[in-house]
Amino acid sequence: MLQILLAVFIGGGTGSVLRWLLGMRLNPLHHAIPVGTLTANLLGAFIIGAGLAWFNRMTHIDPMWKLLITTGFCGGLTTFSTFSAEVVFLLQDGRFGWALLNMAVNLLGSFAMTAAAMWIFSAAR
Known part of the structure; x- marks a missing residue:
């Protein structure tokens, strides 16, 4: 358990x-x-997509690396709480268009990066 933590x-x-x-x-x-x-x-969305695809293929790799990279690194790197606060600040400033654009680019971009990485790293056999 200590190793996982x-x-x-x-x-x-x-x-x-x-x-x-x-x-x-x-x-x-x-x-x-x-x-x-x-x-x-x-970047976090791409790394988690690549990591999940890669670890799925490389079953001989110690699962601790998957935890370190996906749960740890990507969890620390990605910023949903910061993103949420920044959107609220834009809304409070009356910059509704920028808030919507920020939401769209972050959400759609993250989904696209994850899907792209999973496709790239699943195809690279």
Whole structure:
């Protein structure tokens, strides 16, 4: 059990630090769309799709790596709570169009990235 907790902890901490760095570096690039949050969500969606497809094929890999990458790293990297707060801030500022665009790009983009990664990494046999 301790190994499982450590895997999730290490992955989660690493993903969280990367999310923070992306936000600090990229969010100032656009006045309404938090580009760092979007990047974290799209990257996390792609990584989890790739990871799930890859681990599904590589059954000999220690399951601890799957926990570290999917539950830990991707869980720490992706930012549904931050995303939700940023949408609320846009709505509170009366920027309804930007809020809707932000929701659409984050949600549809994340689904597309996950599906693309699963397709790419399932086909790469």
